[in-house]
Amino acid sequence: MPSPLPSPASTSPRQGVVPAVGRSVPRLEDPPLVRGSAMFAGDIRPEGAVVMMVVRSPVAHGAITTIDTDVARSIPGVVAVWTADDVRRDLGQVPHISPRLSETPRADHYLQPVLAIGRVRYVGEPVAIVLATDRYTAEDAAETVFVDIDPLAPVVDPVEPDPCRIFPMGNEVQAFHARFGNAERAFQEAPVVIECRLRIGRHTAIPMETRGLVVDYVSDDQTLIVYGSTKVPHWNRRELARQLQIDPQRIIMKETSIGGGFGVRGEFYPEDFLTAWCALRLRRPVLWGEDRREHFIATNHSREQNHVASIAGDLEGNVLGLRSEFWLDLGAYVRTNGLRVPENTVTWMPGPYDIRNYEGIAHCVITNKTPAATYRAPGGVECTFVRERLMDMLAARVGIDPLELRRKNLISTDQMPYARQTIDAVPAIVLDEGDFHSLFEKVVGRLGVDDVERRRSTGEQVGFGIATFFERSGAGPFERGSVSATAEGAITVRSGASSVGQGLRTMLAQVTGDVFDVSPELITVALLDTTETDAGVGSFGSRSTMMAGAAVREAAMKLIDEARSTAAEMLGVDPDRISVRNGVLSDDSSGRSVDLAAVAQASGPGGTLHAEADFKVTAPIYDFGAHGAVVSVDPETGVPRIERLVVGFDVGKAINPKLVEGQFIGAAVQGVGGALLEELLYDPDGNPLVTSLMDYLMPTASEVPPIETIIDESHPTDHNPLGAKGAGEGGITGIPAAISGAIAHAISDHERVTSFPIHPSSLLEASPLPPIRKETTP
Known part of the structure; x- marks a missing residue:
């Protein structure tokens, strides 16, 4: 119970409190985390609960001939062992997981069943479940389940023509085509054309807490209470109800504390169905939590793309055209938001530059790997790397300073609103706010470019790199917020968004x-509790502050208007004469006042004031960012050392600057990991080679320098009443590109750095790329 609102003497003058918006208020989430009193999914243990373990395929691709569960069923403490056949007998079918974003008709043929039906398509695919009275028994029993699989030829390279059809319709799910202008003509007429192959490696998010769920069964009304759902709990609730064939009102989603999300947690996975189905069938609570190995083979992967990209320009450094055809490795199935990554990549490729001719093709290909979907700044990291490498190559080829080349091509304020329609079925991108040049120069000013050039003149292998980009934030269509005030002086806020660690x-x-x-x-x-907030969209895509914040603000203002009317009746004055200071409603003319608790008491039965609001938008915001890096490379080992990182991003209005800074720094560290260390590798048979933190390298304090942040608040948006733009993804989007550019500059060879993560061995024996000033390139 919070402290009651202050109730000063009713006739004393009052001074309002200092506004909190715009100040670095300490995180209110932290005290329970520090004290160890926060409740995570793993802390919830309903009476009579059983533990679920998932039996996963050890084979990348094959036909299931038999699943022998007899030994597992005979082990004391085992409650049940079930396969897809049991699900089918109970529900009449084995549910497949629906797409949440970027739905297409073809995707319906590539959706994942909650348990494998006749065929397995990746190492880690669920084939059976074991339920026991404790985890030790469940794990031991799961190891005795024998799955006989006839191996089929695996597909691990998305670029190669189909060596084996994983699905009857072929391995390419979808091809997104994006274009504007006349790219073919621009490339034919351009004096300089550069084409290269660029690759983004496969990696994933590594939250401290792996996925986990607790589903409690309430026998009185056969209700399921799901603990641990995050990110999009309302969508997950609807999807779960559809799969279980029950009324959504029988499912209650309850938020818990969470040890990180980053896009991979909170989507609907097979385990989301399995835990709930088991609880419903057993009529008792079910617990499930993945271990770290399961996280590496079952939770969404991301990023992996192979591009054939080209840029056309003139000898003065003006970009005349851009093209990229790429193959994205979706893994074995189309998951809830798997197609959002290629869609973002292909539509955002031109970035914040005034490029008039563009063509992009995104091939979305199925392989026998863990399915892939979104990870922080999905599509933005990938297209920024491709575009900025091409910009650096063009600058080197024509002998122009890479900073000057970007200055020439960045969209200026007098060109706004700047609109692009790349795919007919996707809303146009409209860049209508910000000063791209101003923020770009602020980042450049922090890099120490002159000092880098001085060191280079002495023969030191050091370089700087910069990347510019935009990010989409504040996607709709709505978010819900509510505020309540009680006669005891408590003010309670709820929203349809959930906390994933962002404050x-x-x-x-x-x-x-x-x-x-x-x-x-x-x-x-x-x-979040869906019995209290029955609708919402969720926390993803840098939308929580803009959407949930605006919805809660609107609800609070509605409640204050109601309270002002009640207070006016209590004081016998006109509502327009009532002001609010320190939570007290006052008639400034007479000096008389009444506190909010008394107003709530007078409001009617229950003594509670309550207001709810939906904040709606019809279009997202596009925010500009620029990242810079200074990197030195050891000439003997090829090991890069990041000396400086600068993160600049237009946030519109920072509600809490310290939280924004934390978002930027955390995201930048993830960008360092992706640029230099993190990679999920497979052998030719589709076996994962990385299944623990012994194999998956992550950045430490040794690899990450102090990170400088520039929180640009010079252009508050008018798309929401807070003036806020996104912040959650703006710290990572350009980091791999900036680091790559800095390394290429350090070794004087921009055409050598064409993929990330960047391995030291690839930086040895580099040769400089001579500038071309007068010649044309065929």
């Missing part, structure tokens, strides 16, 4: 506190 509850408390003119510490932001 959501602190931000919502700041926004609400300013409306009530009270300290954020007096606001309770409740964990």
